[in-house]
Amino acid sequence: MDKMSLFQILNNAPDEPAGLKQASTSSSTTPEYWRSLDQLADTPEFQQWVHREFPDDAVAVLDGNSRRSMLKIMAASFGLAGLAACRRPEMRMAPQARGREDYIPGSPYNYTSAFALGGHASGLVVQTYEGRPSKIEGNPDHPSSLGAATALAQASVLGVYDPDRAKVVMEGGKESTWEEFEAALKTLSLGDGSGLRFLSGTVVSPTLESQRAEALKSFPKAKWVEYESIARDNERAGALLAFGQAVDVHPQFDRAKVILSLDFDFLGNDWPTPLATKLFSKNRHVDSEEDLEKISRLYVVESQFSLTGANAEHRLRMRGGDVQQFAADLSAALGTSPAGSDRRAKFLAAVAKDLKAAGKEALVVAGPRQPAVVHALAHQINQTLGAAGETITFTKAATTDRVESGVDALKTLTGEMTSGQVSTLIILGANPAYTAPADLQFGAALAKVANSIHLGAENDETAAAAKWHLPEAHFLEAWGDARSTDGVVAIQQPMIEPIFGGRSAIEVMALVLDSKDKKGYDLVKNFWASQLPAASRDNAWKKALNDGVVAGTKSAEVKPTVDSKRIQAAPAAAASGIEVGFLPSATTWDGRFANNAWMQEAPDPITKLVWDNVVLVSPAMARERNLKDGDMVALTRGNLKLEAAVMTQPGHAANAVSIALGYGRPRSGTVGTDVGFNAGLIRTSDGFWFGQGFSMAPTGAKHILANTQEHGSMEEPQLVASIKPNHRPLVRESTIEDYKKNARIIEQMNEVPELDSIYPQRTWEGLQWGMAIDLGACTGCNACVIACQSENNVPSVGKDQVLRGREMHWIRMDRYYVGPVDDPRAVEQPIPCMQCENAPCENVCPVQATTHSPEGLNDMAYNRCVGTRYCANNCPFKVRHFNFLDWHKNFLERRRIEPELMSMVYNPDVTVRMRGIMEKCTYCVQRIQEARISTKTDGRKEFTGEGVVTACQQTCPADAIAFGNINDPNSKVAKLKKQERNYAMLAELDVRPRTTYLGRLRNPNPDLEAS
């Protein structure tokens, strides 16, 4: 069947339906790569996603309006259009009366800033138009960003224009003003601070730290508690336990040959800067024969199937509470040669052997959800292997201030609050009423505090319970600074005046301290004036703002040694009942991004779920308890109870479930309120990350889940699949061993016969755009999805529309599982428009709204499109998206949001698409044109395609996307396309995609692969 064309395959198909059925149920058709459990079972629902662009009911014209009322609306709007056409609308221009010198209206201006999350900080470059921040990119000069930005950092620009943000000062539920608050603050007698407590998230701002030191000096009996739902407390405690001193830990993933992650999702949720992915992916780029030796081997031990687990060569699933025992056993096994026959023992033996062989090129890291002792054990193992100081480095901890942090400190604080010892509580930018563990009853304790002052970005759960609620300025509206884990400080520059008059934490602290400076700029500048060398102070400040990094702030490297006697692994937790693991949400983090529509609609990297969180259960548990996706269950222990929907997660540890935090917010904005389920209801201070001994019972109710894992399915139709299984290798991967034997193995996975197009062929000369995506490097982190959404004004559509397959992302992240349902691997594949040379969409457009440019772009002229959707029907990659409704308006209006404010986030260089037209990835044509114009106008040079960076490529933390002129032999994309790993998806259709993929190369351990 080698040279057989698709036609022949179809013609040779057995006519007997019975034969077909037989074939399709035989094991030979089981796909090697699968998107969902439905696909494995080959349900009609899945076949619908394969065959159709949208499910059956997706063609309904209007929601909530009948066809009749639509006709009425149409008639009315025609009438109005006739009247309006009589007069040309008057447009006004308002030039700045007193302008800024050298300011060019309509041109973007970029400023550096900083983004802090969960104790980490990354540097940003923020693009502004006319003083409006519209796009966030990573700062290439910042050591934690290296040019990339995470999805959350990028999506935070939408938060600036969130109309649900806190807008007014509230006192006891009534509107008040900043002046009244300042007056009330003066009347508070704080004395020596014995009744004064401060509560904040993890402080990474040196300016705020100096204010904290000042506050604790002025009020010696006051206390400052740091609590964040997701923080680095365990990591710090682990280092302290192992070394006896506070150090910051820096795994150097690029220097390691063998990496073991103990429940550490460093490529995903557990590391909120792009640095880990940047370092890890360095060794996954294969450009030459030598690079093959560089590919590291990653082992992951974890409960929930994480993004890091998906990128691992070998993964062992176990309950989160059992990881500690595994670490202790591994530590012991390094000295001996362990034996055993079960999977865990084999895995342990193989890992121990591999780590020992790698020696100082090995690296063991523990995740922030694991207790301090696991971190300490990891340090101990690294030291034994000789890796400490090599693949993992340490710096002196940046903060050694008097500060209590973590859940225990919060427990003490709530105890004091309940017993009436706290008269004044100042909460700075935290939402403990939602994020605190359920057993602390923070809300009730807060009610006992006479003067509670809450500074928050939203009028949230804590705001409702506090006496004073102060609107907090967004970080793009306020001056500040942020320090990364290695000590490097970036100044956080504002891009815009606070839209709703909010103030930052340092400005509120200045009020509390009654400082001389009250403005954020003065506070930050004067603090750094005292830190920077006096001689070059002004220049150093300007340079810090320009570079986005304050020079000379990097912490000193230290070489601590582990004191093994201090490390005592606790016995494994009793395995009674179900373990509930709490995960940081990839989309809402700890809930602070709940009102961000971009994040709500960004599919979770693994589950592909949008607008929800779920209780993730293993396939075995789902089978045993007969649970279907969307079934509501009650998780209970004592008086703790959470009712939530379940979803089967292939690869999840048995007898454990996981649920993401940050959902089910009772009091967020119109986007985020009551979306998903509040995992905080069953999170307790003793089971902060892993709650043991829960029982689970179905309630009988159902919840509708919007999951995009089957959307855009490109698998072969049933008929073909039954005859020639796996003849559409969409994602391709191989092992290093196989690749060394046959470099063309990836290309040869699909035999493509000689194909002739019935259309006349063009010659592609001169400048020709193309893209290459390295599947070996891509981790599936979603940063490109949000970058594209921000750059190209891609709308959000809402859960009900996602259910109909109408999500609009121009680049989607397809996730395929490989292997058995209970313990699969996973591969991620980003899918933008392929910009086919023989584009099937172009031939079918009746109005030529989509045509080919001489440079190989598949152009889309929105103003020409009439919305027949033929192009989307004919697109084999399903990358075209139709504006069924006026999403920008519809999405906002249904939530009673003023579109004017939200429209400020748009990129003015890209058309905002209206209802009834088709759209898709353009290869960021606005960036191409901008580069062309600036090259050609600067001395009228020939434009050869240099300097064009697409939004997805720019932000990719793994540098997996290359874009450029494929006819320029020196361009990166041309070099990648010459590699043997390069393949075109669906090449057998002769569409000749310009976007091609580089097959993934894995480095499995032969000892484990055989078993």
Add this chain to the structure above:
Amino acid sequence: MAAIFPKSSDIILKVLGAVIGLGAVSTIGAYVYFSYPTVIDTGYQPEQPVAYSHKLHAGQLGLNCFYCHYTVYRGAYAAIPGTEICMGCHQKVKDKSPRLELVRQSYETGEAIPWKKIHVLPDYVYFNHRAHVTAGVSCVSCHGRIDQMVEVHQEKPLNMAMCLECHRDPAPNVRPAELVTQLDWVPDRDPREIGREIIAQKHLNPPTNCSGCHR
């Protein structure tokens, strides 16, 4: 049984049909005609808040277009000058003129002068002044003889046909870059020949595909 309709109703129906048919055709025709950019947009001349005369400033006084619209070589937009630019001269010249009351007021308060926009392109069109002016396309090609207009009106239709005409055959509209703001420039030889030379020298290759202008 007598006929319900008299015989004459046949004629009435025919006449009625013809009237309705003609009416529909002429309505559609008129709609198409009057909504065509050459008809609806050219000649648009709103009254501006300040009676600024381009004829006086650009024509008689000979101010270079670039003096006020100073971003034209660097940005996509040719900036509408801020009040500061006006006051650069008018602090000294005609500093008491009642016609400049709004300008002085704007300079003091910082409130922008609400100029009315005349040359408007649809939102989905991305025209870049910098690209055109540095290539050697003169202001006059799209805006006409502004230096002869007391009050500016739109002279050209600025529709897609006009753009494409020049993008397909730019030679007649390309001149040496230093002469783009010289609206009354008269070439001493065939302008097409001059254009062709510049096009070859600057590698000009105006796009005619969709994404050249639509993004």
